[in-house]
Each structure stands twice: as structure tokens, then as C-alpha cells.
Amino acid sequence: MPDLKKLLSTRLDGGEPHGVKHVLLQCALVFGSIGLIMTLYEFFGGIVVASLGASGFILFVTPHTQTSRAINLIGGYVCGSVSGVGFGYLHKALGVLDFEKFHVTLIIGCAAAAAFAMFLMVWKGVVHPPAAALALGLAADAKSVVTAAAAMVGIVILCGVRRLLSKYLKNLV
Secondary structure, three states: OOOHHHHHHOOOOOOOOOOHHHHHHHHHHHHHHHHHHHHHHHHHOHHHHHHHHHHHHHHHHOOOOHHHOHHHHHHHHHHHHHHHHHHHHHHHHHHHHOOOOOOHHHHHHHHHHHHHHHHHHHHHOOOOOHHHHHHHHHHOOOOHHHHHHHHHHHHHHHHHHHHHHHHHOOOOO
16 A cells, blocks of 8 residues: 555655645635635626636746746736737727627637737736736627726736745745
8 A cells, every 4th residue: 555645745747845834825825815806706707817816826836936026927917908908999890890600800809919918928028928818818808998907906916915925935836
């Protein structure tokens, strides 16, 4: 019979196991932060929650990496918001070109929003992958400006929580 303690403490990637205390603390931080941000869901829907959930994971699992820097998160969300809102308005303006059951402008607008957000982030040096997902979602959202504002509030909250607790956090991967 295998040793359960050894099995639980062995990482699949062969790396050194982390202390359970750190992992639990950082998971609790994700839980609390995302729980707080879920109030945004009540007002603005799933688009905000999905991108912020991914950002929360990055922030609290790899808090001391380039992708977790506040400038990357906030800058990435600005790029994603600008791209998503812009292509969302373009889709609405060109929607008359759509077919009854095939929304060509929506498909192209969402794909272009994600691609343009990635271009902006790389060009400005503020890469944060969940911001490309935000752009895609905003391009399809009817209330994209309000939703983008909610996403910005959420990412600032997440960055603030991480900043306050950064000395207690360590990279888990």
C-alpha cells in the first residue's frame, strides 16, 4: 500500500513540494478576493468574473512574476477594455451586415478584439493574458463600457490585495 503522506506531498512536475500553510493561505486569498469581486457579477455579469478569476489565479499562485506586476495587470486590462469596447461598438454599427442565424460581425469583432488587445499589450509591454479574454467578452457585451469599468475596479482591488499581502506570498509554481 503506498504511503499516503508521501503521495500527497509529491508534485507531478518533480519540483519541491510547498508547505501546506502557504498553499492554503494563498488559496484563501483567492477565495476572499474573488468572493468580494463576485459582487460585480451581480451587476455586470460573467464576463468580468471570468477574466478576474484568471487574473486572481495568476496573482496569488505566481505573485512574484512579471505577469503579476500591477502595471501588467492594470495596463493589460486597459488594453483589453479599449479593444473590446471599440470592436463591440464596431460590431453594433456593422450588425446590419449579419445574416439571420450567422452573426459574421460578432464573430469577426470578437476575434479581432482579442487579437488587437494582444497587439496592444505586447506593444506597450503590459502583457496579461486574461485581458485578451476580457477584450473578447467585451466585444460581445451590450453594456461594454459599464462592464469594462467594473473590470477595471475589480483588477485594481485584486492588485491592492496582493500589494498589501505581498510579503507573505510566494510563487507556488
